[in-house]
Amino acid sequence: MQDFFDFSRQQLQGLCSERFSVPILHADTLFREAYKAFLSHPWQASQLPKKLQETMSVEFSTEAVRADQERLSRYDHSVKFLAKLGDGELVETVLMPERGRVTVCISSQVGCAQACTFCYTGRMGLKRNLSAGEIVGQVMMANSWIRQHPGWLSKLGYPEGTLITNVVFMGMGEPLDNVENVSRSLDILNDPLGLNLSLRRISVSTAGHLDGIKEILRLQPKVTLALSLHASTERERSQLMPINRKWPITEVLAFLKKQYAGTKKSILIQYTVIHGVNDSLEHAARLVELLRGLPIKLNLIPLNDVEPTRFTAPDPARLEAFRDFVHQNQVRVMIRYSKGQDIGAACGQLVVQ
Ligand code: SF4
Structure with missing residues (x-):
């Protein structure tokens, strides 16, 4: 088939x-x-x-992706799906209602080769890339679930008939390790006779895959890019994210500064804040310097430490002091608490057990 x-x-x-x-x-x-x-x-x-x-x-x-299991968060109404693919492999997809938007976080690979030390998906290793159809299929699976559960959004005050408004490639996998299929899926999601999702409402997240960044911006110049930064020096970043040894972050940021100069576009920077690792004011000061000259929005995401590991969530007071310092230095910054923490759907928690 x-x-x-x-x-x-x-x-x-x-x-x-x-x-x-x-x-x-x-x-x-x-x-x-x-x-x-x-x-x-x-x-x-x-x-x-x-x-x-x-x-x-x-x-x-049209059934290459099916919802095998679903879990609904009691706290923030997000829904995590275990999506079964045609060959029996499983990936995770998360639906998140928030501030008038309905965002779906989708996977681009089964597992991930990048092995970031704080990430559960990274521990699985890479099994395979998803096809464009399997990427689109996750969005369709989630939209079908919304249609079958009209009360889910109506009780939150959404108008009848609301479907997915935003897509983020922040599930399992490094999307730019699968850039060709990701780009093809964007063509399908963006088609005006189809779901007609604007590329401004689709974010492709990367751990800093410079070749992939160049390629996706060539293929899809309007797409929104999100960069997972998580550290403010090359040495610390290489310890957390092995990809940094291949593409040092200063090289990635230098390319982006050149690429975004004179445009109205901005880049979303994700910084997972980890207790005692990257949460001091010295880290904040270095971060401000690193990002200077780049049109960005910075999301500070406190680590989800659901299972005992060597990494733990930051102290709330330190997190706020970090945020305030960055804000005082003219960086657009927000603390974003991951959704779906009680259902294992938050950032860095996605793993098929
Ligand atoms: S954080 Fe992203 S790139 Fe790093 S291992 Fe996890 S899924 Fe892969």
Whole structure:
């Protein structure tokens, strides 16, 4: 079976003309029926030619990603899905309602090769990349769940019919180790006849994969980039994030400064604050210097220490002092508490047990 969600509209147009010898506008119908009408068999739309209907019903599926388990947070209403892929592998997907938005955090790989020392996913190692269809399939799975549970958003005051508004590639995996499929998934998610999610509402997060940053900005210049920083010196960052030995952060930031100069775009910087590791005012001062000249928004994310490891969550008073120092130095900064901490869905907690 071929995964329908793996096909962009342009690829479906190619199928229509080359394989089925039918007008390419049928690709538009297929796209609308799948992404706007949420039909699980979009090829059964009555206006489609019989030959196309029959062949696609035998050869295509929209079920390459299925929700195997789901857990609803009692505290912040987020929902964590264990998503089962066609070959039985599992990844995690998290839905988060917040301030009028509905954000889905999606995975781009089964596991991750980058082995950041504080991250549960990093301990799994890399099993494989997700296809574009498996990335899109997570968004569709989460949207289907919202449609099947209308009370989830209505009790939070969202208008009827609200679906996912934002996508963040911050689940399992380093998205830029899988840049080609991530870029193809953006084409599909962004298509105006499909989910029509603006690239401004899609954030691709990276641990600092410089080759991948160059490639994704070439392929998708409008996408929002999020950089996981987590340290303020090369030495400390290399200890926390081995990727820093290949692409030192000063090199990555120098490239970004050049790339974003004169644009109105900004980069989201994620800094996981870890007790005794990167939470002092000296760290804050170095961070301010490191980021000087870059159009950024800085998120300080207190570490989630759900299981005993050598890393623990920061002291709240130190965290606030860190935030205040950075803020006084003209950096746009927020403390962001990870959602879904009680369901193992917070940043750095995603791991398939
Ligand atoms: S933090 Fe991101 S890049 Fe690092 S190991 Fe975890 S999933 Fe991979």
